[in-house]
Amino acid sequence: MRKNDIRQHKPTRNAASKESLLTDPGNNQLETGVSGWTLVKRWKDARKRYERQGVLVEKHTLEKAEKECLSDEALREKRRERDAIRRQRLDVEYIDKFAKKIRELFPHCPEGAEIEIAEHACMKNSGRIGRSAEAKEFSDTAITLATIAHIRHTMTEYDNLLANGFFREDAREAIRDELDEIMDKWRKGSSVMAEK
Numbered sequence: 001m002r003k004n005d006i007r008q009h010k011p012t013r014n015a016a017s018k019e020s021l022l023t024d025p026g027n028n029q030l031e032t033g034v035s036g037w038t039l040v041k042r043w044k045d046a047r048k049r050y051e052r053q054g055v056l057v058e059k060h061t062l063e064k065a066e067k068e069c070l071s072d073e074a075l076r077e078k079r080r081e082r083d084a085i086r087r088q089r090l091d092v093e094y095i096d097k098f099a100k101k102i103r104e105l106f107p108h109c110p111e112g113a114e115i116e117i118a119e120h121a122c123m124k125n126s127g128r129i130g131r132s133a134e135a136k137e138f139s140d141t142a143i144t145l146a147t148i149a150h151i152r153h154t155m156t157e158y159d160n161l162l163a164n165g166f167f168r169e170d171a172r173e174a175i176r177d178e179l180d181e182i183m184d185k186w187r188k189g190s191s192v193m194a195e196k
Contacts, residue, residue, distance in 0.1 A: 036061035095122050098130060098146075103140045106147060108189035113150070121146035151182050 013059035028195035037057045041050040057065075099118035121130030125189065129135055129149065152158045156178050 013091055027061065029132075042088075086119070091124065094136075098122055098135070098143070101143050102147060105140060105143055106186040107145075109186040117146055117150040120150065148179065148183070151179055151186075155182055 002122065020028055035137060037055055040053040042053050043049075061065070081124050093116045095115075096178050098121070099114040102114040102117055106114070118130065121128050121135070129142050129145045135146070145168050154174070156175040158175050162168065166174065
């Protein structure tokens with residue numbers, strides 16, 4: 001009997017099924033001949049290392065793992081829903097704390113601007129400053145950078161300059177005085193609030 005008759009290659013698509021395969025203690029006795037699975041690796045000359053290609057699985061082991069995967073699908077779905085709600089609650093709390101820190105550093109910013117800045121800067125998967133490790137510690141630098149970005153894009157001609165062919169550095173230099181003036185008013189206050 002050929003090796004392919006006993007085992008079949010299982011691409012690692014379903015994480016739960018794969019975990020079931022790899023955590024079952026009866027599946028990892030390859031040395032004794034009572035094998036259930038093995039990792040498939042290929043040597044890559046360019047990288048000078050082995051790279052994982054997938055899992056080679058005996059048919060009965062695969063069927064057992066798939067049954068286990070299907071049996072706890074409802075439990076995993078409930079857990080995903082519960083975790084999503086928890087993450088959303090934590091996200092709202094994080095944005096609220098971020099906004100309070102903005103208000104603390106810039107007490108004279110227009111009412112509601114801190115929420116707008118925080119929501120934009122902290123948008124998930126955006127790569128913006130509000131999702132950085134520094135921002136999650138509520139550092140003054142990260143909060144200030146988020147505020148500067150908001151002022152630059154919403155209260156100056158920065159976006160218009162970029163649209164008209166200015167390089168980023170030149171556009172930033174062109175609006176620097178206006179930006180600094182607004183930042184000072186938001187920090188220290190004045191009789192005329194900077195609004196556009």
